[in-house]
Amino acid sequence: xxxAATDRSRVQSQNLGQVLLEAGLISEEQMLEAQQxxxxxxxxxxxxxxxxGWVSPQSLAMALSLHLNLPLIDxxxxxxxxxxxxxxxxxxARRHHLIPLDVLEDGMAVVMEDPTNIxxxxxxxxxxxxxxLPMVGVRADILTAIDMNYKASxxxxxxxxxxxxxxxxxxxxxxxxxxxxxxxxPVVRSVDLLLEQAVRDGASDIHIEPARDSVIVxxxxxxxxxxxxxxxxxxxxxxLSRIKVLADMNIAxxxxxQDGQFSVKFGEDxxxxxxATSETSWGELAVLRVLGRxxxxxxxxxxxMAPDTLTTFNRLIQAPFGMILSSGxxxxxxxxxxxxxxxxxxxxxxxxxxxxxxxxxxxxGISQIxxxxxxxxxxxxxxxATLRMDxxxxxxxxxxxxxxxxxxxxxxxxxxxxxSSIHANDAPGALFRLANLGVERYMIASSVMGVxxxxxxxxxxxxxxxxxxxxxxxxxxxxxxxxxxxxRYYAGMGCNFCRHTGFRGRIGVFELLVMDDDxxxxxxxxxxxxxxxxxxxxxxxIPMRRDGMLKVQQGITTPAEVIHRVFTLK
Numbered sequence: 001x002x003x004a005a006t007d008r009s010r011v012q013s014q015n016l017g018q019v020l021l022e023a024g025l026i027s028e029e030q031m032l033e034a035q036q037x038x039x040x041x042x043x044x045x046x047x048x049x050x051x052x053g054w055v056s057p058q059s060l061a062m063a064l065s066l067h068l069n070l071p072l073i074d075x076x077x078x079x080x081x082x083x084x085x086x087x088x089x090x091x092x093a094r095r096h097h098l099i100p101l102d103v104l105e106d107g108m109a110v111v112m113e114d115p116t117n118i119x120x121x122x123x124x125x126x127x128x129x130x131x132x133l134p135m136v137g138v139r140a141d142i143l144t145a146i147d148m149n150y151k152a153s154x155x156x157x158x159x160x161x162x163x164x165x166x167x168x169x170x171x172x173x174x175x176x177x178x179x180x181x182x183x184x185x186p187v188v189r190s191v192d193l194l195l196e197q198a199v200r201d202g203a204s205d206i207h208i209e210p211a212r213d214s215v216i217v218x219x220x221x222x223x224x225x226x227x228x229x230x231x232x233x234x235x236x237x238x239x240l241s242r243i244k245v246l247a248d249m250n251i252a253x254x255x256x257x258q259d260g261q262f263s264v265k266f267g268e269d270x271x272x273x274x275x276a277t278s279e280t281s282w283g284e285l286a287v288l289r290v291l292g293r294x295x296x297x298x299x300x301x302x303x304x305m306a307p308d309t310l311t312t313f314n315r316l317i318q319a320p321f322g323m324i325l326s327s328g329x330x331x332x333x334x335x336x337x338x339x340x341x342x343x344x345x346x347x348x349x350x351x352x353x354x355x356x357x358x359x360x361x362x363x364x365g366i367s368q369i370x371x372x373x374x375x376x377x378x379x380x381x382x383x384x385a386t387l388r389m390d391x392x393x394x395x396x397x398x399x400x401x402x403x404x405x406x407x408x409x410x411x412x413x414x415x416x417x418x419x420s421s422i423h424a425n426d427a428p429g430a431l432f433r434l435a436n437l438g439v440e441r442y443m444i445a446s447s448v449m450g451v452x453x454x455x456x457x458x459x460x461x462x463x464x465x466x467x468x469x470x471x472x473x474x475x476x477x478x479x480x481x482x483x484x485x486x487x488r489y490y491a492g493m494g495c496n497f498c499r500h501t502g503f504r505g506r507i508g509v510f511e512l513l514v515m516d517d518d519x520x521x522x523x524x525x526x527x528x529x530x531x532x533x534x535x536x537x538x539x540x541x542i543p544m545r546r547d548g549m550l551k552v553q554q555g556i557t558t559p560a561e562v563i564h565r566v567f568t569l570k
Contacts, residue, residue, distance in 0.1 A: 468558075
């Protein structure tokens with residue numbers, strides 16, 4: 001049977017090569033080379049031509065569909081039936097780039113990158129006991145569908161069902177008592193799955209929230225909280241005990257606020273999480289911030305800055321001294337921007353040091369200091385220590401107190417390039433925030449070179465993007481910022497890839513205030529934030545709301561998203 005399968009695979013691959021050749025997608029030399037690689041057992045013809053970049057994944061899928069007379073499935077439109085997933089393990093789906101779609105009367109429909117792989121088809125038949133109906137899909141769409149559909153929720157609920165005796169054992173008239181968790185307990189597996197799913201979904205925060213009769217688990221994805229699980233009330237204590245053990249927190253303490261952090265490994269990737277717990281009227285609440293997600297640092301161009309803003313900001317970060325501030329509320333992407341700026345600097349010729357809480361990304365060639373309050377290392381003391389180590393560039397994670405603000409300003413005046421984040425509503429507001437922390441206006445005017453204020457807005461999903469008609473409020477907001485009418489804009493209809501939200505991913509909107517001579521003089525003579533902003537706009541600064549509406553014009557986001565996310569006081 002193996003020989004017959006091999007012969008059939010070879011014939012199909014040769015025919016596919018002819019289809020690609022006749023379609024003008026590959027040359028005869030490329031077809032022969034790919035066939036030789038296939039016959040040598042180095043992969044199918046389809047995967048080889050796609051890997052070499054000779055044929056796009058979309059064109060390859062279409063050619064396979066036509067050649068094999070199999071349906072080409074758009075996984076953004078076709079939903080995967082949850083019950084069919086139990087027939088195909090996740091590791092097999094990932095290994096062979098396939099996902100089961102549904103169980104039909106005559107068999108199980110499976111979307112595959114390579115339906116010519118007879119061995120995989122036979123394995124699917126053996127596992128499911130059903131006839132396999134292969135269908136063609138694009139590899140990237142299949143991998144995304146695997147991430148979206150192989151959720152941890154069922155496994156978590158099954159594991160937590162086993163801890164009912166443990167949960168009952170700790171309930172006593174005197175109140176809850178500490179639970180000793182061993183590596184074999186189901187709760188260990190449940191927490192691991194919970195964290196893994198959050199990382200896979202791109203969540204920035206995990207909320208474990210007690211309610212009257214249940215425990216609600218929510219992930220913050222693209223800035224919005226989404227409920228992913230509702231668990232029995234009795235599972236709260238075991239879950240929190242496991243998390244506290246990981247974060248080196250006191251498992252016996254449930255009434256006081258606690259903070260901790262830990263890291264976990266998923267494959268080769270290490271993810272860092274910061275934990276905060278607090279007592280509520282229904283029990284103890286835990287929120288985990290996902291910090292060190294294994295993604296590459298974006299370059300500045302990929303953050304979403306307008307070309308003129310990007311050019312000016314690049315010029316600022318190349319300065320030998322002075323202070324650059326990134327302002328905005330929590331979760332607005334300030335740290336990502338500062339990291340992207342650091343990544344542009346020459347680490348071989350510059351001594352770059354950071355003081356962070358926590359260190360969220362490991363930079364080779366940069367000395368990074370972790371805030372440690374137990375050892376009396378905070379932003380202010382860390383900054384003072386750093387100044388004795390001959391730094392050229394210093395990144396201070398956040399300016400939040402008078403001592404840090406004063407020390408950072410003095411460092412910027414004494415030959416160091418200082419970058420930091422600060423909580424302020426907009427770019428001019430950051431200057432007044434420094435003044436409120438006790439820094440003299442003349443020091444602010446002399447030390448600060450520029451302030452980059454930012455927010456994050458959700459991107460319209462490219463898979464289900466379509467034209468939409470604006471409301472009266474959206475049209476008015478657009479008209480106010482760009483001076484033109486808005487007849488239509490792009491919005492997402494909702495599909496499998498965006499969890500039917502119409503959005504997938506986020507992008508920054510920015511405003512960059514440069515402290516030139518005019519701005520310095522205005523600030524020194526007591527100008528208000530509104531006056532500073534008016535002068536900056538006259539000199540070319542693009543306000544955040546206008547930057548957001550420009551992204552609406554480009555089809556990147558929606559007017560409602562800009563109105564909702566980019567709130568500034570006028």
